[in-house]
Amino acid sequence: MEQDKANLSSRDKILRAAMEMFGEDPGAKLSVRAVAARAGLSTGSLRYHFPTQRELQDEVLTRIYDLVISDDRIHDSSVPARDRLVDCLRQVLTRVGVGERAREGMRKVVDEFVVPEPTEEIHAAYLAVEREARRRVEYWLTALTNDGALPEGDNTRRARFLITVVNGLGLERALPAEDSILQSETETLYTAVDCVLGSRSS
Template sequence: MHTRERILQAAAEMIGEDVTTTLSVRAVASRAGVSTGSLRFHFPTQRALQDEVLTRIYQHFIPDDPIRDSARPARDRLVDCLRQVLAAAGVGDEARKAWGAAYQSFIAPEPNDKIRTAYLAHERASAGRVEYWLGVLADEGALPRKDFAKKVQFVLTVLNGLSVQRALPSGESVLQSETETLYTAVDAVLGSGSP
């Protein structure tokens, strides 16, 4: 196996064992059995390593990810990806149960290191997925890489709000207003103005 592949395999194994792990250069190099210099040759920054590992993980676990269908407009692909996230939360009773579980796990108990670590791991995984989607679109030239962190946080905030809305009683079509909100958010992310 080539050095680059050994590094990526070691990093993926580390994430597989503990999603809260930080992919430090020294730890990944040690696990892969390579020098830190060799790792830096293939991945000049920790971010480059993390991005490549996450890309491979997403390609493996979500082979038909709509973000890769470059025949469709970037706007529609990103909305479809965000819809997937919301679909996992369900609607009505299902959404209420999901939010109830989140409340019981992260909000109701007194914050401690274990709860913070678990929540931050969940948040990091969500952010990584959104970063991946935006990265694909940036590589295609559909949006600049400028203010990526702000855009990711904006998208996550919109998703959180919409998932809460799915759990609340409503007299109108949640899906219609949700679609309008998703397109508004995606337009803000893809547009020249910052969200």
């Protein structure tokens, strides 16, 4: 393992350190100094590869999303478009978990982004997560547009809508539920996806 680390390029050492830090604490701000120290490199070396903190955060989040959320399903044209999009959105919710796991995740989000004063650093960290989530959903919508399954339109707006639905469902997973959460969640996802797939340019 240590030998593998030694064979990594400086850029990969930085990304590996930042991903480890994010994995240990998803609310981590990934400060330049902390990531450089974890990678065993100077801050100058980190700045050479990632001139801004935003570039580092965006690259780390892109890689994490690539690892945990597959885009393969959206390209399986043997499956109806609505099922493909619901499956992709469900992957995001699967990461949230249910019950205690969902509650713990929600506590972390509140502790990291809601409770403290909204400093520039907190604002940037949250926006990096939101930006990557939107980019991924926009990618799925663009794939469906290219397949002819989704009318041309504002995919950024559509992505924001779907992310809002997924965020709401994630919160519901942390709250007490009377009915089967998975059944009502599936119905909600299909309703949201049907709304998007039936949308026209606007």
